[in-house]
Amino acid sequence: MITFVGGLNHVFRRSTNGFRKLTTVIEENKRWKSNVGFVGLGNMGIPMAKNLLKNGYGVVGNDVSAKQMKFFRSLDGAETADTLQQVAESSDAVITMLPESQHVLLAYTALLKSSKPDQLFVDCSTISPESSKKVSDMAQQKGCKFLGAPVSGGVVGAENGTLTFMVGGDESTLKEAEHLLSCMGSRWVYCGPAGSGLVAKICNNMILGMTMAALSEAMNLGIKLGVEPKVLASVINTSTGRCWASEINNPVPGAVDKQSPSNNDYQNGFKADLLLKDMRLGESLAEGMQTRTPLTRQTVDVYAHISKMGWGDKDFSIAYKYFKEQQS
């Protein structure tokens, strides 16, 4: 089985010799003395760190934004550290959730200066598999343990603690990290050695972007030809065209009753610019492997246009509105 469901009764406890070990605990609700460092207190990082606090960890946060640091300090059980060295020093395990490859590489250069042997690092950022492998090597050279574990589930999943982690690294390290992951998500999939979690995540998001563009293209055509959005969505969602983009995040306002971003002026979803970033990571991987990805190419073009139009902050399902307003 490649899927391990959370809910184990292990937590990290700070041990006297500075090493962490897994301890089976009975009282899950008690606040433990072990500290987790959390680097990157953004839209995803804050709710993930909150879920660690809720599960009894002390969390030492760090972010480049003073505003985010101030907000984080106000939470019960939360502390902040001004430097990444301090985060590494005062924590048993460190989680990072940063925007792009260069931020992760810089952060680990600093973190690993004060790391302790066997210290656990889990990077949840969506970056290139190559960068993740590089960080993994850096951590290994310092005798530390590292997982590249990007997530799916978005801000809602982060808030509800229902993220899925796509994990690359040593399987034994995943075992050690299971309780931490179970506080922030509901599921993890072991994908293989360092970088594999990122490959899986990027491939999934490439498909997500392409299916959204495909759906937007075809629904725009069908609606222009006179079929009601609800009827068309019903046909697709019960036929062979069905996909997450159509069932859960349908891009046409009113097509599904769910609280999809399209029913809310494309707000509060997965930003088009973030999808574009992931699609470009995919395109760059494909170039490196001399692999043809013509639909990825088209989808990057669509979202690059959307970004140019100033819609990069809107939910990526805005592709429908883009096609609707375009003429060939």
Next chain:
Amino acid sequence: MITFVGGLNHVFRRSTNGFRKLTTVIEENKRWKSNVGFVGLGNMGIPMAKNLLKNGYGVVGNDVSAKQMKFFRSLDGAETADTLQQVAESSDAVITMLPESQHVLLAYTALLKSSKPDQLFVDCSTISPESSKKVSDMAQQKGCKFLGAPVSGGVVGAENGTLTFMVGGDESTLKEAEHLLSCMGSRWVYCGPAGSGLVAKICNNMILGMTMAALSEAMNLGIKLGVEPKVLASVINTSTGRCWASEINNPVPGAVDKQSPSNNDYQNGFKADLLLKDMRLGESLAEGMQTRTPLTRQTVDVYAHISKMGWGDKDFSIAYKYFKEQQS
């Protein structure tokens, strides 16, 4: 509600004055004297007509192939007619299931020469909405009732009587046709006036083709980068990339345990050439509406290449094999 589920206890009975009327019946299993004409006894037509026979209808079949006609005559309750005029004369309702627009137009030109007022015609072929509207007009001029009702579900759905019909035409005509449809399928969706069923079907199949190409592209990349096919499929099928193409018809051999065509050398599925035909119908609709469909364009290219390589008879999930063997 736009969805009407089958199972009504109405059948057509031949009435003495040559008109059919709906009669509520009690004994569903008795063979009724009413005849249904069935034009197009191919891979889809034969199992659909068989399900009508099973439900007590006499079926008068016609096909251009003498071999198919001979096979059909051997079935209990089945007859054949050598001309389409004879089919129309000896039937209360006529179902057509033909390959392309020109076959449907030709067939109806002949059928309507011997049609009776109020006679019901249901065309299940996947053709252009324009052709379907034309046939609908022709039928109306003869005082007949017509539905354009293309299906989804493929040969397996036709055999198991679990097809979905996407129905365009008068809603009152659909009411009359419900029992006939319920013998061959498990569901129908009323899509709107003449041609609407075709628009919905074509849009669905455009999405199907694009998601299959997208999935094949991304899975090929992920597997080349070292992620196991089963792991990658598991990530996608439980994340935002999930789609029918991935869950049910995964293009990578061994990626899912299901009896997908990819696990059987891409045999016995939805032929790549038939998908190409549907994608081209979509492309032509988009051109007529000056609507941009860049991913459709790429997908047509992919399947046109697949066809040129001599793989047109294979299941359309062979797109994965195509990408695997291509280099950029």
